[in-house]
Amino acid sequence: MTSGAPVLAPRTPVEMFAIRLADDPDAALLLTADGDVRSYRQIGARADRLADQLRARGAMPGDVVGLYLGNEPNWVVSALASWWCGCAIAACGTVSPRHEAERRFRLVAPRLVVAAESVGLSDEWPVLKVSSEGEQIAPVSEHVDAEGGVAAWRVAPDPSSNAAIIFTSGTSGEPKATVHSHERLLSNAQATASAYAKHAGFRPRTAPPDRAPSVSFSPFGHLAAISRLMFRVYVGRSLLIVPRFDVTVLAEIAQRYPLDNLQLTPAMLHTLAFTDEVVELGSLKYVTSGTAPLSIATRDAFERRYGVHVLQAYGSSEGCVTARERNEDVRAGRRGPGSVGRVDGPVRIVDPGGKDVAVGEDGEIIGLPDLSASGRYLSAEGGVESLPLDDDGWYHTGDLGYLDEHGILYVTGRLKEMLVVGGFNVFPAEIEDALRTSDLVRDAVVVSVPDERLGEIPVAGIVWTPGAELDRETQAHELATEIRLRVAPYKVPRQWFTLEKVPLNANGKVDRMRVRNLALESMEVRSDS
Numbered sequence: 001m002t003s004g005a006p007v008l009a010p011r012t013p014v015e016m017f018a019i020r021l022a023d024d025p026d027a028a029l030l031l032t033a034d035g036d037v038r039s040y041r042q043i044g045a046r047a048d049r050l051a052d053q054l055r056a057r058g059a060m061p062g063d064v065v066g067l068y069l070g071n072e073p074n075w076v077v078s079a080l081a082s083w084w085c086g087c088a089i090a091a092c093g094t095v096s097p098r099h100e101a102e103r104r105f106r107l108v109a110p111r112l113v114v115a116a117e118s119v120g121l122s123d124e125w126p127v128l129k130v131s132s133e134g135e136q137i138a139p140v141s142e143h144v145d146a147e148g149g150v151a152a153w154r155v156a157p158d159p160s161s162n163a164a165i166i167f168t169s170g171t172s173g174e175p176k177a178t179v180h181s182h183e184r185l186l187s188n189a190q191a192t193a194s195a196y197a198k199h200a201g202f203r204p205r206t207a208p209p210d211r212a213p214s215v216s217f218s219p220f221g222h223l224a225a226i227s228r229l230m231f232r233v234y235v236g237r238s239l240l241i242v243p244r245f246d247v248t249v250l251a252e253i254a255q256r257y258p259l260d261n262l263q264l265t266p267a268m269l270h271t272l273a274f275t276d277e278v279v280e281l282g283s284l285k286y287v288t289s290g291t292a293p294l295s296i297a298t299r300d301a302f303e304r305r306y307g308v309h310v311l312q313a314y315g316s317s318e319g320c321v322t323a324r325e326r327n328e329d330v331r332a333g334r335r336g337p338g339s340v341g342r343v344d345g346p347v348r349i350v351d352p353g354g355k356d357v358a359v360g361e362d363g364e365i366i367g368l369p370d371l372s373a374s375g376r377y378l379s380a381e382g383g384v385e386s387l388p389l390d391d392d393g394w395y396h397t398g399d400l401g402y403l404d405e406h407g408i409l410y411v412t413g414r415l416k417e418m419l420v421v422g423g424f425n426v427f428p429a430e431i432e433d434a435l436r437t438s439d440l441v442r443d444a445v446v447v448s449v450p451d452e453r454l455g456e457i458p459v460a461g462i463v464w465t466p467g468a469e470l471d472r473e474t475q476a477h478e479l480a481t482e483i484r485l486r487v488a489p490y491k492v493p494r495q496w497f498t499l500e501k502v503p504l505n506a507n508g509k510v511d512r513m514r515v516r517n518l519a520l521e522s523m524e525v526r527s528d529s
Helices: 013-023 040-056 073-084 098-108 182-196 223-235 247-256 266-274 296-306 327-331 428-436 472-483 512-528
Strands: 028-032 037-039 064-069 088-093 112-116 127-130 162-169 175-181 214-216 239-241 261-264 286-289 309-315 322-324 339-344 347-350 363-367 376-378 384-386 395-403 408-414 419-421 424-426 441-451 455-464 495-498
Touching (some): 013 073, 013 182, 013 223, 028 040, 028 073, 037 040, 040 073, 040 127, 064 073, 064 098, 073 112, 073 223, 088 098, 098 175, 162 223, 175 182, 182 223, 182 322, 214 223, 223 239, 261 266, 266 296, 286 296, 296 309, 428 455, 428 472, 441 512, 455 512, 472 495, 495 512
Parallel strands (some): 028 239, 064 088, 088 162, 112 127, 214 239, 261 286, 455 495
Antiparallel strands (some): 028 037, 162 175, 309 322, 322 339, 347 363, 363 395, 376 384, 395 408, 419 424, 441 455
8 A cells, every 4th residue: 555554444435446556556456358458557548638528618516427348458448537526426328319419418407428539419518529449539628637546626525426327218118317426326336246255355456467358348328327337447357349249259258358247138148158269268167247137058158158147137227126146046056937036125025905925935026225325217307306116115116026935036027018028128119109100101010039048039011001012021021120210229110010909908909919929920920931
């Protein structure tokens, strides 16, 4: 240590970064697949320069700064710069098209938006363009501390203040902005260390440079991307950022570094389990999987091929219920179809009347949020709304599951209509509304069907507009082209089938079970033809 005094445990990500910057400034913080290293000093200097530009454009403590970026070093620089200005970040990845990003930012009214150089946005907000490294495409003020030292003007955020806004969706697919405090981001890192690391405490010094980095494929905009960074800084290890998952790139990374863990989605696990490429992952100790249900077939195929356990995790964007599998439980055989590990914090399983069910019995998973650290939505009017809680303060996830006699949580289904496509939330109503705007469509209904790689995929039943001169195959191609301009790529239906009319049940609501069966029949006919 520079002072010889004991290091107090940090209370915020900013304090945690300050400790690293003061005591290990030349340690590696970020790496990229080409082997380039960015130290804490380098990231700090870029963040200082960017913070200077944010302040010059009016960013003040308490403001929101929108980030429209990909999974590149620029989001780390931009987040740190915003926090040093006392601002919260509103995270939107470039996987979302422009109109979706703008709709999300309107919900939180950012002071300005930091965006990737290659993307476009409307002129509703000042936009500051940055390179992939976080270098602003603008003149730099001269008074910035370019060495990455402690600039006098940096804000030290209160632990309970807003740090990150993560966009989720309501039942109609409309965005909702969930607010996470600085202390919440840090407590997530502590919980992850408790589950996976040798000890749960903050590491006062960074690890030796020969220790392998962690690899992040998580798209920016997901809480997982921010959580991964927080955990690695907390344990003093570097993070290797990859813009998008690629088997060849991962194989090259594994040859360069002795990776001891990977965090992958079910879709990535499936690709690795069945790829024809030669991938050596011999140094791995475990793999964690989250964001979507993982099929047993995929899990077993991956474990047979690579000889390591896949540990599942479960969580909500609101941060009210989280669970993680532990290696010791898996080794002891305490897992089964749908198991996601031991829960962090209070969790109950209840029947439709809100009464607790017996151990091993299915019900809705509900959690007790820590309202001092999370549990808030930003409203369109700029105010703060509490999460929708029941009379006793419990948050209803809409997911079905049960707890076994060991206290391990199993997720078995959903009460809500949301799809989870390769880790991304997809709501049928949003896609249906987009489809109905087309002149080709009289009516539409979207349901999910199982998919071995992505968990489930959206398929659309279309009631076509009468009198169209195009054949159905051409119509479907043109409709897909239209929809790609209106929704994110992962929301575009993978299959289309024709309906005479949308089937309704006895209550006059869409009979989604009937539609799903028709979709499966249509897909079966195509595979046999």
